[in-house]
Amino acid sequence: MIGSDQKYAAELLMQGELVAIPTETVYGLAANALNEDAVINIFEAKQRPKFDPLIVHTHDVSEFEKFAIIESDLVYQLAERFCPGPITFILPKRDIIPDIVTSGHETVGLRIPNHQLTLDLLKRLSFPLAAPSANPFGFTSPTTALHVQNQLGEKIPYILDGGKCEVGIESTIVKVVDDEVEVLRLGGISVEEIESVIGKRVKRVKTSSSNPAAPGMLSSHYNPGVKVEVGDIEKLLSEHRNQKVGILAFDNNRYESFENVTEAKVLSPTGSLSEAAQNLFSYLRDFQNSDIDILIAEPAPAKGLG
Template identity: 50%
Template sequence: MAEIGKNTDHAADLLLKGKLVAIPTETVYGLAANALNETAVLSIFEAKQRPFFDPLIIHVHSREAAKKYANFNDPRLIKLADTFWPGPLTLLVPKKENIPALVTSGLEQVAVRVPDHSLTLELLKKIDLPLAAPSANPFGYVSPTEPQHVNKQLSDQVDYILDGGYSNVGIESTIVGIEEDKVCVFRLGGLAIEEIEKVIGSVELRLNQSSNPKAPGQLKNHYAPKKSLFIGNLEDLIHEHKTKKIAVICFGERMIAEKNCVIFNLSKTKNLHEAALNLFKFLRLADDSDSEVVLCELLPDEGLGRAINDRLRRAATK
């Protein structure tokens, strides 16, 4: 098992030596390497078994630091950075030459954000380098929201796990960029579209689902448990799978009396923030249960519900 601790000096030393460190953020735990060290970045792809065409997000401690590695030319994106950084917002902007092509999968734009976690901000200030850090889990699997999740999946691949407790958002950052002079959301995430639109007006959704992503987290099949996951009307799904052991992921007060079901309620009070916080945790628990299938229902398609539904749809795609 990998060592877990709160020593940012030790984490910084490992990262400067080209090693991998799992870092806490408010969204999920990231598998971090020095973004300027191509050998270290390559080890991220190898550890996660992540395809090289899927770009990475770089993490920095401030917008001033971000300017060293990316060009912020659009006033709308600058306004978003000023409003929501540190926070669960990633901006897709033109990269500078010092960012290796491996980080961006050969694309001319880099995804960059300032995470809202005191321990990781302390680490980023100590090393004063960008950290490439996708979620700290095997590629395509459920993202980790606590140190033990990382240790269970990547203990032999990571040199240290920086323990920042539970992630308090629970789903990945929202990715925003410019396309055809329009502000576009390329990945739904922990910052609701409604909050973005309060600052800069209407945005367009461009949620690519293909093998040619423009931003991280756009692949069609992603965030998935190992067990088959089905989305729909729970009563119908439970009847359809009545001969099996079932894990049910639901939202709001539900009366499910079938003995073959284990229930994971994202939020009995229909709180979308609580649901986001519980999503990946409950997907893991369902996967670890003795159930044969996982059944779930979609949430209201508003606020964080949009991002939760996006994760569920990608998890259910085979």
């Protein structure tokens, strides 16, 4: 069921039920992060492997100390600038966080979502919410309540409808070690923005893994259900001339006239990286329902959110 009743959503969560919640990035599949049985229900509903840790959501930076140990002032500097917002902090966890949430790791991911409906919901609760994206594991993340309904509706008693997600891509995940900031996953906050706050370069680390320390680091993730190749579109079109092709262009749709193009979409006609980010998951989901053999995508400019 889709609705906007915060009180009802809170009652379900207090009973150990799952509720899909809106955030500025994507919709999350939420449960009481301190209730192991409730968290297990997340893994089962998503068919998510239990070695892939979850992000814990709370409503204020002052709550972080309840669930994690903060060893560097850089965490507070970044939180002051970007929270609420699409940034997740990997921090040494306190014992109050069950091991199932962190997949046995000694660290936990904490973030404050920038969506008023969910912030108000979190303030109603006496516990934080574990909430990965509200989609079957490995598939494209949902950016509307209807996306959630179409993929997980039968497994969730309630979907809190907060409209279309404003950012549309996942949060940036950072870890502070010895006053150095490591970026574990690229997302809604750019590396350049982080560096402007801390006054030095960040350490970029491998962003995919078969044994992830943070969410979204598996080598196969956000699968749109069709093979994807990224590169020069015209070159790739010539290589796949005998296939039905979908095109995901960045800022210019000049490929519709090609004979083997079945469908083409443009992430941002104005060349806006933020607009492209907002549309990315939604357009990938649209291609799931297209009659194509392969999706060819044009890379975004290698700067900022690109």
